[in-house]
Amino acid sequence: MSVRYLSCGDTAFSVEFGNEISPEINGRVMALHAAIGQAKIAGVVETVPSMRALMVCYDPMTTSRAKLEPEIEGLVARGLPSGVKSRQVAIPCCYDDGEFAPDLAEVAERTKKKKEEVIALHLASRFKVYVLGFMPGLAYIAGLEKSLYLPRRSQPRVRVPRSTVAIAMDMTTIYPFESPGGWHLIGRTPLWMFDQRREQPVFLAPGDSLTFQRIDRKTYDRVAREVEAGTFDWAKLVRA
Amino acid sequence: MSAALKVVRPGLFDTLQDLGRIGYMALGMPTAGAMDRIALTLANALCGNPANTAGLEIGVIGPDLLVEADSVRVALVGPLSPSLIEGSHSSPDGPPKPLDSDRTHLLKRGQVLRVGMVEGSSTAYLAVAGGFGLHPFMGSLSTYVRAGVGGYQGRKLAAGDALPLAREQAPPGDEKKLGQPFDYGSGPVRVVWGPQDDYFSSKGRRTFVEADYRVSKEADRMGIRFEGPTIEHSKGADIISDGIGPGAIQVPGAGLPIVLLGDRQTVGGYSKIATVASVDLPRLGRLLPGQVVRFAPVTVEEAEKLRRDQEARVQRAIADFKTARPPGGIDLVRLYEENLIDGVVY
Numbered sequence: 001m002s003v004r005y006l007s008c009g010d011t012a013f014s015v016e017f018g019n020e021i022s023p024e025i026n027g028r029v030m031a032l033h034a035a036i037g038q039a040k041i042a043g044v045v046e047t048v049p050s051m052r053a054l055m056v057c058y059d060p061m062t063t064s065r066a067k068l069e070p071e072i073e074g075l076v077a078r079g080l081p082s083g084v085k086s087r088q089v090a091i092p093c094c095y096d097d098g099e100f101a102p103d104l105a106e107v108a109e110r111t112k113k114k115k116e117e118v119i120a121l122h123l124a125s126r127f128k129v130y131v132l133g134f135m136p137g138l139a140y141i142a143g144l145e146k147s148l149y150l151p152r153r154s155q156p157r158v159r160v161p162r163s164t165v166a167i168a169m170d171m172t173t174i175y176p177f178e179s180p181g182g183w184h185l186i187g188r189t190p191l192w193m194f195d196q197r198r199e200q201p202v203f204l205a206p207g208d209s210l211t212f213q214r215i216d217r218k219t220y221d222r223v224a225r226e227v228e229a230g231t232f233d234w235a236k237l238v239r240a
Numbered sequence: 241m242s243a244a245l246k247v248v249r250p251g252l253f254d255t256l257q258d259l260g261r262i263g264y265m266a267l268g269m270p271t272a273g274a275m276d277r278i279a280l281t282l283a284n285a286l287c288g289n290p291a292n293t294a295g296l297e298i299g300v301i302g303p304d305l306l307v308e309a310d311s312v313r314v315a316l317v318g319p320l321s322p323s324l325i326e327g328s329h330s331s332p333d334g335p336p337k338p339l340d341s342d343r344t345h346l347l348k349r350g351q352v353l354r355v356g357m358v359e360g361s362s363t364a365y366l367a368v369a370g371g372f373g374l375h376p377f378m379g380s381l382s383t384y385v386r387a388g389v390g391g392y393q394g395r396k397l398a399a400g401d402a403l404p405l406a407r408e409q410a411p412p413g414d415e416k417k418l419g420q421p422f423d424y425g426s427g428p429v430r431v432v433w434g435p436q437d438d439y440f441s442s443k444g445r446r447t448f449v450e451a452d453y454r455v456s457k458e459a460d461r462m463g464i465r466f467e468g469p470t471i472e473h474s475k476g477a478d479i480i481s482d483g484i485g486p487g488a489i490q491v492p493g494a495g496l497p498i499v500l501l502g503d504r505q506t507v508g509g510y511s512k513i514a515t516v517a518s519v520d521l522p523r524l525g526r527l528l529p530g531q532v533v534r535f536a537p538v539t540v541e542e543a544e545k546l547r548r549d550q551e552a553r554v555q556r557a558i559a560d561f562k563t564a565r566p567p568g569g570i571d572l573v574r575l576y577e578e579n580l581i582d583g584v585v586y
Contacts, residue, residue: 007515008432009540011518012486012515050482050483051482053482054483055485060548061548061551131481132266134505151476151477152477152493154494155493158458168509169509177386179505180462196377
């Protein structure tokens, strides 16, 4: 599929590499992100990678769309390198409490499954972190079992609690803060995806391989206390 | 003793903001930053500060601030009802003195600045000469409340907070004022189609530019949810999530537009019909619930030119600052007031 250049007002445009989620397309996005960073093009303020597109933010006082687009086209035409390192991450998740999983029953009904089957499929999914975005520490994690695919809610919720685990389309996510959200809420992890006390405030990184590990409410409460106190050992979640 | 402005009584939603936390969207960090960059820029220029210095963004109701410094020069910019200054060395119980907006004021230790109400707009700004003595987070002092970062402890101001000042006393110099209030323009809000205008039917696109849209109560630093006729999709509301630029107008499945502002998420999965041209973002940042707007399309090139023309007008407004005291003469009004209130003769 050819590369498309889409307007995001007069201070940004989006370089779109395709209309699907795949490691190949995301690899091109991350490669252009790196290439623009190295090229240090005058007037480019920052670039924002997502699943299949790179948003290029610019300062219209310094440059213009007409001047920038050919420069970016040049970088794309010259060919982009690829290659991502991968960590294995296991995220504990509590699915049991109605308070943690207010949409579990609806997801089960709409996908014609029992609640336990929905949980089992979420646990069986082999996920990959594609992009961080929406807010600090929020990862878009693709690889959900196909039979759980649902569109987003038509009316987003105004408040979703921190550390809620949710699904929509072919992805899962973990809310790093209380925030608005349009996904289906099926569980909660005791972990904080963003903690400014840590040297690396954001836990997940693009390219991480990820699975969920079921925990009961008692374990949830214990881990939540450790996370709150700052004593939790994050390293044990990761296998290189 | 370190210099500070102490919050005696907080306003409704006061946060420190500069021109934004630039360069961290790739980590999912929103830019935040002043809702009305023009007013902040003018407030800073009045104080002699660089444009990107953090100032206090005042939402609807201003705070009461006690001066705990030898002196401090503040600039108030925006449609504020008269602010008041109370207390002084010689007559601590003297009558409060009204302070106009769109100019600087020299305040002294022990005085309390009662910032007025923001009228007909959602935001006004208070800048201090020399800026606030706080450490930036990821290169910026902009407060992003959802993550609890930036500004003063990552939150809106509360009673008892002491905002440290970078200077112990105001730099010498005359007080300055705007030649005239900045003209933000009127008429429709200019927008550029895209990035996903092709997700909407031609009927949907027509509705968007022909109908009136009213600011709902769900309006904050993250964005403004509008009420009005629903906008028809042709390819649905869901997209594969991509980057959200400032002023992006997303339309979820319910068909009503949401304009995304400084505290917006960096990436999102609803189709975006258009993006507010940067020239009109400060106007969006000033809107109040109940106000009605229309959207009018312009090209990228037109939007870039409008923005450059506006920046030139901001620079002209700065070049056009007036001295609040006539050059080479004596400000008789001020002399009179100072004699009555302070017993000081210039």
